[in-house]
Amino acid sequence: MSRLEEFARLARQLEAERRDAAKAVPLIVTDPERFLDEPLRREWLTLGMVEALCSAARTELVRSPERSLHIAQLATTIAEALVESYPRLIRVQVQAQAWKAMSNAHRLASRHPAALLALDVADRRIADEPALAHDRATLALARAITLREMDRTAEALLLLEGSREVFRNHRDLRQVAQCDLVIGMTHHRTGRFAEARQAFMRVIPVARAEDDLHTMAAAYNNLGRAAADAGDLNASVDALQQARSIFRELEMPTEIARTNWSIGVAQLSAARFDSAIGMLSEVRAELLKLGMPEEAGLAGVDLIEALLATNARAAARDLAVTIVEEFRNARLNERALQALSYLRETADVATAETAHQIGTYLRRLTNEPALLFVAPDRNR
């Protein structure tokens, strides 16, 4: 068989496998963990199935990282069991994709060491393949995102520059935009707001040209946050409103609530306390309605900060009492409960700065669940 014939046969086979996988995957997604404990069905051992499961794992990421992890584990097992009639290069390519899907699920659940270990396996699979430079750049981007979340920003930036170059050479503008988005977020985390804003600005025209509304909204959202931190309230609210209108178009209520939250925080930063109180109250109610008690609690702490800044101590204390109850009922992190209880006990004397410090602690706790709570100095 000539190479062209082999290629055409594979293309046909892949198309058929994708059609079959599209029928099988919805069943798996309903309860993926169950299928991890049943023998693998032979008809599932296809490349199309691995692709479809990786895609399903991506879709489930935001809804449920655990479900996404189980789907990715299934994809990985299938990818590793693919028969040798597939060319070796394609097998290792999809194996790397499946390990990356597993890494993503771990990262979304803030299990960063696990995410890096899974990426190590993915890297090993394709390290020796000259033709997979684009895939290696994709893995490097995933690693950079993980490292950024672990505050290993210098390593993240180095990887991002390398990946961006490979994507740029391939004229893969979407991935270039993703790199810029992460570069901006990395600069933002290190307090380099001007560089962050420049990176986010680079993303917007590309995402618009590609009609990629998700990335455009993400860029506006991050741009708004960076502008707020740079003290540029007008630019911040403009950008956040742009993000919000895109999220509305995409019908993403959680992102709309989060963007409103960012607007409320920007107003709080600019000492526009009345507007901040109105906005944050609405956001908190919306987050509770959406079944997100942890984020509603965090928004509540921002609201307490605004209330304390306007000396509305009774309202601040009442809210602290409510949040402690919500956290207790939702069985959220004990240390978070300890910090919130401290805020409740000290609401009569606490300053807005105290609430701010507790909010900062709670946000760090999301990434560092073992971080000890140390009561802020009340006299400061």
Added chain:
Amino acid sequence: MRMAQSSNRSYTLDYGLMSVHLSAETRSDGELAATYEAHFDLLVGIAVSRFGIDRADAETLAHEVFLAFLTCVDRINDQRAWLVSAIFNASKNYVRRAQRTEPLPEDGRDPADPRYARAGQQWPDVLAAREAFARLTPRCQLALRLRHLEGYTIPEIATILGTTSKYAAKLVGRCLDQAQRRYGGGGAS
């Protein structure tokens, strides 16, 4: 200065990353074969003329670039640019690796790999072990792969599987038992 990172740090980004796959449009195998035919010689030419790679190896590289292209074609906007860039990267990588390898002497002996000295006798065992492994559950295949093929420790396996070390150790032990039973001709668990 207050940092305005109010919401969870990664969600917006992940929506962005996810969207890469949302607008895929499927190319027919006929179109793909036409793309192959239209660009194959160009890619081989680049590998030969720009990187001095011999024709046979250049053709293998170009073919591999097309195989890589096959699984991501729906996400590629500019196919020609993607293919040209891919062959440039592949050729650079190939040349770098070639510089690190040392050719065997022309008149030297080419001894057989000692691992295959008893290949004839080992094959039945290898095949039986593979078959036993293939009949395990996905969870067991993954656990045993991590332990015995990737060489991870129990705490590392626990990390990757998102569980405790105690459970991971128990899982590996149980899966090994299951595999041994099947290797010995046992039925389903």
